[in-house]
Amino acid sequence: MDIRSQISMIFHLDKCIGCHTCSVACKNIWTDRKGAEYQWWNNVETKPGTGYPTKWEDQDIYKGGWEKKGNGSGDSINLKGAGKTKGLGNIFHNPNLPVIDDYYEPFTYKYLDLIEAKAGDDQPTARPVSLITGDPIDIKSGPNWDDDLSGSPDYARKDPNLENLSPAEQEAMFQLEKMAFFYLPRICNHCLNPACVASCPSGALYKRGEDGIVLVNQEVCRGWRMCVTACPYKKTYYNWHTGKSEKCILCFPRIEAGLAPACMHSCVGRIRYLGVVLYDADKIEQAAASDEKDLVQNHMDIMLDPNDPDVIEAAKANGIADSTIRSAQASPTYKFVKEWGLALPLHSEFRTLPMLFYVPPLLPVMASLGKSDPEQLDKMGPVVKKWDDDWLYDTSTDDIFGTLDQARFPIEYMANLFSAGDTAMIRARLEKLMAVRIYRRHVTVGDVSEEKSNEVLKQAGLTAQMAEDIYYLTSLAKFDDRFVIPAAHREQAIEMMEFTGDKKGSAGFGFKEGSAQRGL
């Protein structure tokens, strides 16, 4: 056992309201610079949709992530579009890179024209100008251009996750009466088996030992852009101005100071959770190379129980601080992923072992007005409870779990996103989410009987206590419950590198050398 600690995140998709506050917080802090205008280290995309950059999930186009050649359990994995030989062959011409139009041409408006325009018969207008050329442009696209346009033929219907859905299933998703969408906020997953790190010919990318944050060393980066190809999530970006690649740094300066990353701190829906998990680094290779059907399970099995005395002992032997172990025991990530089994990684089939987990969105609940047009009711299918009163706007359903199959998002669609196609896993998570909701309905509204709520909980594999805890962490949690940030122990890191006795009595401790020129 080689125990290490990793800061790992949970995004609860049911709670995301798609406000993009997270993206803007991140942009204001990190990417409001020349060359970084198009970069959204945090982006929020609409699903079904093609995402940002367009169709990033389609690795036939972008050749990101790892691929496994054979089917046997012993077969190893290789980078799909980068790696030693491919990387060398393509070193001067990287053939699968996204171009700026796959992202979008970043723009601003000439706001000053509104103020400085001479008096005249026309309204002054602020024309859009490109942030790259400075010329006026027609805005062609944006980082979430399909926002709220679920169902549009250009975006929603080209979602790569629809691929193995039958045409009838696809069509059903886009019927006006059933149309639905949800938001998928994405940041770098700070993967356990990061393709970006593996692909870099300069060795500029690395995964920090103490907390697993994946970073690009700007001094070493030579702009080969292999990481841009290799990251299947397209979360490394090339800065055309500095000639180096950049990526989400999980706000490590904030984390070291005990603050949540800016996107999480500012999140309006409070969908984001962050905590440290202990994992067994010896199992990474085997987990990343496992068969597709075992992939998600093996990935989650790497995480170890922070309360297990053996794990604690091994962690201590590996130099993990007691404070880190304590915060692992309080980690919301561990609870969501392991204890409650609610969260799943996004696209584990890319085999990078992403350490950002998503609680899948509960199926949109169809509300109905009783005695409405029977024809209309039929179309809505059995999800809808038939109601006799004329005045009630109702959101409950008759048959609790039976409705999963008639969901507006087919389970296969969710499974393509979160469980490498395994529908049972999605079903289990959705059942738990529903069970908690029913339990709470029993507690607060009381129109569900206790037996029914207990039965539902049992069926979903939860206890009343667990349901209470889930409810608490989902709805009431305070800042410190959502973000359990381990102490950074900077003093130890500094002592590893330099003799601190020198600095005693002088101006103080610190890594700062010269002035930071890149804003990083």
Place this chain on the structure above:
Amino acid sequence: MGCSFFAEWRIPVPGALIFVLSMAMFSDGWAQQAGEELFQTTCAACHTIGGGRLVGPDLAGCNEARSQEWLEQFVKSPQTMIKNEDSEAVALLAEYNGIMMPDTQMSGHQIQDVLHYIRVTSEALKSSGGEGATPAPTVTLASTPEDIEKGRKMFFGAIRLEKGGVACNACHDVRHDAIVGGGNLSLGLNKVFTKYDDVTARVHVHLHKTPHPIMRAAYADNPLTEEEIMALIAFLKHADTEETTDSPKYDGIGLFLSGAVGAAILFLFFGIFWRGRKSGSVNQAIYERQVTSVVEDRV
């Protein structure tokens, strides 16, 4: 007591010595000897007296051909005379393929001594009917391909000079395929053999006992060995004769065609190598449909 003995003779003895010495100095014999030494060290590399033409003219009888004043001026600074367009000096320069004698660092006295020595020697030769003149040295060159190769390597410093002298291409250039970017502090040595009428000895002079002050200073403490000189000469001769073949002379349609074929092969290779590449934007179809308004006023 001994001290007082020396004290008494202290002034007269050195005084007498100085007198005797100065007498000798201003005597003809002394001038002749000083002149000979100066001639040997300064002039003999390029000139003979009665031995025939070497790098420069045979100096026998020059005192009769030109006035003493002209000679003194010329030896002092031939460059100035040419600059002042002295007709005789210019004619000489033309006769000697533009090889210019370097200005001397001798004083006026020394020049007179040298001219004296030359006059005396030429008169003696005249009366003896040419007997006893030292003939201009001859050098026979056995230029084997190995020599040429060795000389080439020494020229650009791939082989170190034995006494540690600096490689030739620090200052000189030679147009030769194997030498890129020689120095241009001094003359190019391309046509040095042609310039010296193909007489090996004349080239040899420059490597052996160069008349050029800067080069002489540079190699004063680390002269070339005879073997090195021969190798370098062999190379320079080779460069002189081969010079024309080294410069590209074939640039007809064949060159164009080989370029075109090469490019075609390269493009084919690129096509195969990058056949699976992503071309254009994934959003292209959407963008093409979009209505544009401002494209025309992009400058």
